[in-house]
Amino acid sequence: MPYRWTSPPDAQVQELHLWPHNSLPQRGMAAFVLATFTLILIPALPLLGSVVLWGLLPFVMGAVWAMYFALRRNRRARQIIEVLTLDADDTHLTRTEANGRVQEWDCNRYWTQVTKYDDEGPVPHYVTLKGKGREVEIGAFLSEEERIALYDELLRALRR
Template sequence: MPYKWTSPPQDTPQTMVLWPHNSLPARGMASFVLATFTMITIPVLGLLGSPILWGMLPFTLAAVWGMYWALQRNHKSRQINEELVLDDTMAHLRRTNPNGDVQEWDCDRYWTQVTKYDSEGPVPHYVTLRGKGREVEIGAFLSEEERIALFDDLQRALRR
């Protein structure tokens, strides 16, 4: 699951780290790009020595570069990290966005409310934390099942 408690439940402060699921690691991406380049090159080999090769080559390279660029952009946009720290009195959420911006929210733990919007949010089972006059999302990048489990975990953790 792409979130975990980094400290035991009985300890304070409790810390939860959330991150998006990355199904294609860097090594897998390199293998995929190399395999695609190889598969595209096989039909072009028959054109060696022909002037048509020079007409096909830019499009072949553009296709491989476009795929590499799209995979790199996807990888960079998944560099989100959220950290929730629950100590005896405060709840503190820190979100690091892909561009490096940091957003922070804190509230008295007693007044912190966890809310799950089953269908009203931007994604199904949208989970938010509310307190101190603000409502902030947490784990919007998780899958539906993971957001449901996150909601249950947060409710248990805040009840302690």
């Protein structure tokens, strides 16, 4: 799961780290781009030594570069991390966006409410934290099953 409690359940301060799932690691992306380039060039083998290859090569290189650029941009856009810290008195949520912008929310742990909107949110099983007159989302980038499990874990963690 793309979230992990970094401290044991019975610790005084509990910390939960959440991040989007990245299905294509850096090495996998490099292999994919290389394989795509190789597969594109296979039909061009009969053109070796002809002028047509030089006319076709810029378009092939442009297509490979565009694919590489799109994959890199997607990877950078998914560099989001959310950190939820639960101590004896406070609940603190920090979200760091891919562009470096940081959003923070905190509340007294006693008054923190975890809510799951099954159908009313922007995604199914939308999980929020509510307190101090503000409601913030947590883990909106997770899958449906992961949000359901996160909701249950947050309820258990806040009851302690």
